[in-house]
Amino acid sequence: MRLIVLGPPGTGKGTQSRMISEKFKVPHVSSGDILRENVAKKTDIGKKAEVFMRTGQLVPDNIVVKMMAEILGKGKYRNFILDGFPRTINQAHELEHLTKIDLVIYLSSSEKVILERLSGRRTCSVCKAVFHIKNMPPKKEGICDKCGGRLIIREDDRPETIRDRLKIYEILSDPLVFFYSQKGLLREVNGDQPAEKIFSDIAAMLKKEKLA
Secondary structure, rough: OOOEEOOOOOOOOOHHHHHHHHHHHOOOOEEEHHHHHHHHOOOHHHHHHHHHOOOOOOOOOOHHHHHHHHHHHOOOOOOEEOOOHHHHHHHHHHHHHHHHOOOOEEEOOOOOHHHHHHHHHHEEOOOOOOOEOOOOOOOOOOOOOOOOOEEEHHHHHHHHHHHHHHHHHHHHHHHHHHHHHHOOOEEEEEEOOOOOHHHHHHHHHHOOOOOO
């Protein structure tokens, strides 16, 4: 099982990837997590990536592709779920030289639902725990359950910032969606549903495709 999970911010790519990983015992490979790990360890890739990540820019393709080539080229991942990679059409072309992909799951979602999910997030200013005013509210409004810190709205979770992120994602993802659709690998799942229903649809799809 070699999967790619695509979708705009707020559709739960990470959540679904982890659920698939747990259910089917397939490694979840998150490019974002790997980048942050490289930054924390101050590797050559991490030092180069940090310059862009610190200012909210996308890490250039050549850095990301080199990092993922090192990961996928180790032979450790005969099966995997890619989350956050590829992000551009150039990365998709480079990925073709690295490995074979069985299926691409595209989580489609409406702007209204994405705004509701992301703008409702609250992050602890101290321990960084994440809550949601609707789906996972704190016991006391504005206060972290875990450490008593003040809950804040991250800049990334403000509606105007979310809309900007969605515009950028659409520009980058449209060619990706077309690319994998033309190859017959793309399968669309309604990302507006609750996480459990999304996962149920994905699991049924994987069984239908004889990948699970």
